Amino acid sequence: MNIETTIQNATVAALKELYGQEIAKEQVQVQNTRKDFDGDVTIVVFPFLRASKKSPEVTAEELGNFLLKQVGLVHSFNVIKGFLNLEISKEYWLEILAEAFSDNGFGIKEASDESELMMVEYSSPNTNKPLHLGHIRNNLLGYSISEIAKANGKKVVKTNIVNDRGIHICKSMYAWQQWGNGKTPQSSGMKGDHLVGEFYVEFEKHYKAEISELMEQGKSKEDAEKQAPSIVAARELLRKWEAKDEDTVNLWKTMNGWVYEGFDVTYKNLGVDFDKIYYESETYLVGRDEVLRGLEEGVFYQKDDNSVWADLSSDGLDQKLLLRSDGTSVYMTQDIGTAKMRFNDYSINKMVYVVGNEQNYHFQVLAILLDKLGFKWGKDLYHFSYGMVELPSGKMKSREGTVVDADDLMEGMTEVARKMSNELGKLDALSEEEAEKTYRVIALGALKYFILKVDPRKNMMFNPEESIDFNGNTGPFIQYTYARIQSVLRKAAQQNIDFGKDVKHEAISVKEKDLLKRISLFPATVEEAGDNFSPAVIANYCYELVKEFNQFYHDHSILGEEDDNIRNFRLMLASSVGSVVKRGMELLGIEMPERM
RNA sequence: GCCCCGGUAGCUCAGUUGGAUAGAGCAACUGCCUUCUAAGCAGUAGGUCAUGGGUUCGAAUCCCGUCCGGGGUACCA
Numbered sequence: 164m165n166i167e168t169t170i171q172n173a174t175v176a177a178l179k180e181l182y183g184q185e186i187a188k189e190q191v192q193v194q195n196t197r198k199d200f201d202g203d204v205t206i207v208v209f210p211f212l213r214a215s216k217k218s219p220e221v222t223a224e225e226l227g228n229f230l231l232k233q234v235g236l237v238h239s240f241n242v243i244k245g246f247l248n249l250e251i252s253k254e255y256w257l258e259i260l261a262e263a264f265s266d267n268g269f270g271i272k273e274a275s276d277e278s279e280l281m282m283v284e285y286s287s288p289n290t291n292k293p294l295h296l297g298h299i300r301n302n303l304l305g306y307s308i309s310e311i312a313k314a315n316g317k318k319v320v321k322t323n324i325v326n327d328r329g330i331h332i333c334k335s336m337y338a339w340q341q342w343g344n345g346k347t348p349q350s351s352g353m354k355g356d357h358l359v360g361e362f363y364v365e366f367e368k369h370y371k372a373e374i375s376e377l378m379e380q381g382k383s384k385e386d387a388e389k390q391a392p393s394i395v396a397a398r399e400l401l402r403k404w405e406a407k408d409e410d411t412v413n414l415w416k417t418m419n420g421w422v423y424e425g426f427d428v429t430y431k432n433l434g435v436d437f438d439k440i441y442y443e444s445e446t447y448l449v450g451r452d453e454v455l456r457g458l459e460e461g462v463f464y465q466k467d468d469n470s471v472w473a474d475l476s477s478d479g480l481d482q483k484l485l486l487r488s489d490g491t492s493v494y495m496t497q498d499i500g501t502a503k504m505r506f507n508d509y510s511i512n513k514m515v516y517v518v519g520n521e522q523n524y525h526f527q528v529l530a531i532l533l534d535k536l537g538f539k540w541g542k543d544l545y546h547f548s549y550g551m552v553e554l555p556s557g558k559m560k561s562r563e564g565t566v567v568d569a570d571d572l573m574e575g576m577t578e579v580a581r582k583m584s585n586e587l588g589k590l591d592a593l594s595e596e597e598a599e600k601t602y603r604v605i606a607l608g609a610l611k612y613f614i615l616k617v618d619p620r621k622n623m624m625f626n627p628e629e630s631i632d633f634n635g636n637t638g639p640f641i642q643y644t645y646a647r648i649q650s651v652l653r654k655a656a657q658q659n660i661d662f663g664k665d666v667k668h669e670a671i672s673v674k675e676k677d678l679l680k681r682i683s684l685f686p687a688t689v690e691e692a693g694d695n696f697s698p699a700v701i702a703n704y705c706y707e708l709v710k711e712f713n714q715f716y717h718d719h720s721i722l723g724e725e726d727d728n729i730r731n732f733r734l735m736l737a738s739s740v741g742s743v744v745k746r747g748m749e750l751l752g753i754e755m756p757e758r759m
Numbered sequence: 760g761c762c763c764c765g766g767u768a769g770c771u772c773a774g775u776u777g778g779a780u781a782g783a784g785c786a787a788c789u790g791c792c793u794u795c796u797a798a799g800c801a802g803u804a805g806g807u808c809a810u811g812g813g814u815u816c817g818a819a820u821c822c823c824g825u826c827c828g829g830g831g832u833a834c835c836a
Contacts, residue, residue, distance in 0.1 A: 189776075197779065207778055209816065219816085245816085246779060289836070331836070470834065479762095480832095487834045494836050523763065524831055550764085551829080558829090587798065605798090617772060620764080622829065624771065633798055635784040636772080643798050651795050691775080703773065706783085717791095717800045737795095759798075 165687070166204060166251060167193045169236060174206060177229040184214035195680070201241055202248030203680065209245045219245035256679040257666045260732075263682050263739040264663055270686035271746065272316030280318045280510060283309045285517035286435070287324045290422045291331040292360035294429050295566040296552050296625060297519070297559055300614050303752060304549055305517040306435040307615055307698040310750045315693035320509060323437045324501050327419050328444040331363070333400040336414050337393065338362035338369070348421050354428065354570065355421025369393050405491060429569050434607065434752050439508070441501055447492045450500025453536055454485045454492075462535050478531050485532075498529050499536070506540060513545060515696075520548040520620070547696055550622035552614075567627055576606035579631055580639075589759055604754045605639050612638030615751050616702040636706055638753055641744060644709035644716075645755040648741040651721055655734055658722070662731035663738075674715040678736055681708045685743050689750070698751050705747045712740045 171191040178186050190210055196202040208223045215222040220242055227240035227247050238252040263269045285305020288294060294302075309319045339346070339362045348355040370393045377387035388394070403411040430436065454471055457463045463473050463485060471486040485496055505511065516526060526546035533541025551558065559566045580602040584590050590598040613630055617623045624630075633639040655662070671679070685704070692700040721737060724730035745755045 192776080192778075194775075194778085199780080205779090209778075212816080244779065326836070329836075468834090484834055489834085491834085493834075497836095519830095520764070521830055522836085525836090548764095553829085583798075589796080589798075613771095621772090622765075626771085629785080630771080632771095632785070635798095637784080637798085639798060640784090643796080647796055647799085654795060699773085703783095706773095710783085713799060714801095716795080720795070722795050758796085 166236060166255070166683075169234065170204065170206065170230070170249070173230055173234045174226065177226055177233070178211060178214055181225055181229060182211075182214045182216075184211075186211070186214065195684075196248050200243060200246075200248055201250065203251040203676075204249050206247040206249070207245060208247055212245075223247040253668075253671060256671065256676060256683075257668065259679055259683045260735055260739060261666055263685070263743060264735045267742075269743065269746075270689050271314045274313065274316050274318045278316055278318045279512040280320065281309075281312050281513045281515060282320045282322055282505060282509060282511045283312070283515045283517060284322050284324060285309075286430075286437070287326065287518070288426065289326045289329075289331050290359070290419050291335045291363045293354070293356040293425060294569040295559060296554075296569065296572060297566075299433065299569050299572070299610070300549065300552050300623075301517055301519070302430075302433055302435045303611055303614050304547070304619055304698065306752050307701075307750060308515070308517070308547065308696050310752065311689065311692045311696075311698065311701065314689050314750055317693075320438045320511075321436065322439045322441065322505070324441045324443060324446070324497075326443045326497075328404065328415070328442075328447065330397060330401055332359075332415065332419065333397040333404065334366040334370075334393075335359050335362040336411075336418055337397045337400055338366035339418065340414070341369075348424070354425040355423070356425030356429070357568075357570075359418050359422050359425075366393060366397070401491065402489065432573055432603075432607075433569070434754075441504065443497050443501070446500040446504055447497040448500065449503055450496040450498065451486065451492050453499050453503060454496055457485075457536050473528075473532055473535070475528065475531060480528065480531070483528055483532070495525070495529065495532065498525075499532060502529075502533060502538070502541075502544075506538070511540070513543070514540065515545045515547050517547045517549070520550055522546075523548055547619070549619040553622055553624050555624070555626050555628075567625070572627070573606065573610065575627075576610055576631055577602050580606040580609070580633070583633060584759070593758065601756045601759055604756050605633070605642060605759060608638030608642050608748075608753045609633060610638075611751060611753050612641065612702060615698040616706070618699050619697060638748075639759075641705055641709050641748060642753075642756055643759055644712055645741055645744050645748075646757060646759045647716065648712070648737045649757050651737055652734070652741070654722055660722075660731070660734065662734040666732055666735060667728040668732040672719065674711070674718055675733075675736065677711050678708075678715055678740060681711055682739055682743055685747070688747075692750070701747050701750050705744055705751075708740060708747075709744055712737070 170193050171188045174191045175186055175188055178184050192207045192210070194205050196205045206226065208219055208226060211222055212219060223242040223245060227242060230237045230249065231240060236251050236255050237249050239250045241248050283305055286298065286302050288298060305321070309321050312319050342365055343362060346358065348358050351358060370391055373391035373393055374387045377391060378384060382390065400411055404415055454463065458465060458471055463471055465471050468488040469490065470484060470488040473483045473485055475481060475483055483495065484493060486492055505514065518526065523546065526544065530541055530544050533544070554565070554567065556565060584598070584602060590601055593601065609631065616636070688700060688704045692698065719733060721730065721733040724733060748755060
């Protein structure tokens with residue numbers, strides 16, 4: 164049992180004994196004592212005044228005396244206003260250290276056969292352009308909440324739905340046919356996804372020009388957008404694709420193939436992976452069948468032009484299109500089909516969609532539609548809705564080329580890491596290959612931490628000029644602390660110091676105890692991150708932990724300590740901080756370098 | 760118009776189910792490497808928690824109004 168629960172229970176008992184009042188355990192607020200006061204944990208007594216009918220100070224005093232007598236963990240207490248500060252006995256902290264040091268799974272729960280299965284959909288790219296910074300946030304969040312769920316004992320299936328069909332890829336296909344001159348990744352030396360993206364931009368350029376031309380000829384904007392030759396041609400390609408026209412399908416396969424080769428590289432560099440990949444081209448027909456079934460069963464309705472709609476007015480929402488008048492399907496149709504296939508393939512207890520908050524409405528509607536179609540789990544879908552990444556220049560727009568490309572960003576940060584490491588002369592002892600790997604680990608650590616440390620629900624600002632930092636509250640700061648710890652441990656091993664058998668330390672210092680307290684919070688932090696789907700909770704925890712370690716490291720010598728017991732205690736402490744940080748950062752997908 | 764989300768130091772962000780004097784980092788200024796990695800540590804300065812009311816022993820946190828910003832409301836995804 165942890166301290167919080169122990170103290171809550173004891174306080175409930177105390178209130179009954181002292182004042183004859185029953186109070187719910189949850190009403191006992193146990194929090195960590197603020198740094199400026201003596202003590203380890205604090206109970207707020209204000210809520211008990213009604214029961215005690217005494218002043219805050221007297222109530223706290225009486226409660227403190229009771230706890231001191233009844234609870235072995237409590238070593239002493241002091242009272243300031245309505246706050247009862249308890250000092251927890253040294254033995255407790257040493258026990259925590261022994262546990263954190265020896266238990267490889269400290270704070271981590273293993274999945275069993277009975278564990279819940281959670282499927283996490285993330286990434287879900289369109290195949291007409293390369294990944295950008297917005298996708299990076301999506302990928303990092305999806306990967307991280309999956310890892311965090313696993314650490315909380317869930318079975319997790321990471322999945323990706325690739326939007327490989329639709330008007331977007333047809334635009335790139337048409338542009339390639341028109342202006343590509345047979346260009347391929349091989350002939351141009353370009354990464355496939357970048358090449359296809361180039362033609363998407365090319366398409367938009369022509370399309371835009373055609374619209375203005377038509378408008379100059381007196382057409383309305385709406386008509387011009389519909390009648391421009393490029394878009395007509397792209398729509399024709401989509402129609403032919405759905406009709407399985409051989410040439411169209413072949414071109415589609417070829418260009419998607421280029422894109423996948425490119426994506427594979429980006430995913431690998433980013434360090435994310437998937438257990439199961441679905442393709443829209445394989446799911447949208449299932450969705451269409453479901454919509455048609457719904458139409459037959461009277462759940463949906465058809466307009467004169469043959470388009471199929473859902474009437475959501477009874478749910479306080481609008482009319483929603485499900486099949487276009489030409490019979491082609493839309494985004495929603497596909498998602499219905501994908502959901503059905505997934506629940507056929509796995510016995511999913513919880514389905515999580517990692518998708519930006521701009522699609523809140525979409526998922527609200529999806530849940531209702533699945534429910535209407537008779538899927539029991541429809542209402543239970545969880546849309547993990549995260550905020551946008553903004554640039555100083557505003558929102559990123561693929562069509563306007565105002566995006567930060569994922570590959571460029573990772574490459575650029577690696578370059579900065581390389582430069583900085585060389586300036587500091589940190590990695591001179593390493594082979595070129597090891598050094599190169601370390602640059603990447605540092606660069607990715609910086610990027611991932613920067614993105615994951617902020618509350619996922621909020622929009623965030625990324626300034627390419629200024630956001631790349633390696634000092635302060637950053638990934639590299641945490642990595643650096645880890646590398647320092649490993650350096651000490653290597654030296655200890657060289658000196659054949661054998662530590663960790665037992666812990667003896669009579670006079671634990673303030674900094675040492677701060678660290679022990681922080682370590683003890685790791686399991687609860689992992690749980691909190693899991694409950695709230697928040698990698699940021701883990702990130703902030705790791706930062707606090709290494710910050711405190713650096714203070715300890717500055718003030719205390721480890722290997723220079725003459726008392727063997729204390730030296731061994733500090734080695735255990737350092738080692739435990741290292742492994743907790745490593746485990747924590749793994750949940751964010753961030754690697755730790757042995758040296759930097 | 761209607762719906763949803765947000766506003767905390769110059770900038771980027773934390774801030775537990777409402778609790779003590781609102782915290783970090785960056786940027787600025789000042790110290791600390793003959794001692795385990797100075798990508799570090801310590802310090803100075805920086806706040807009307809957008810704003811006006813309300814709830815209460817206590818509000819950045821909960822409720823209502825106002826202002827500002829973002830998103831959604833497509834036969835785009």
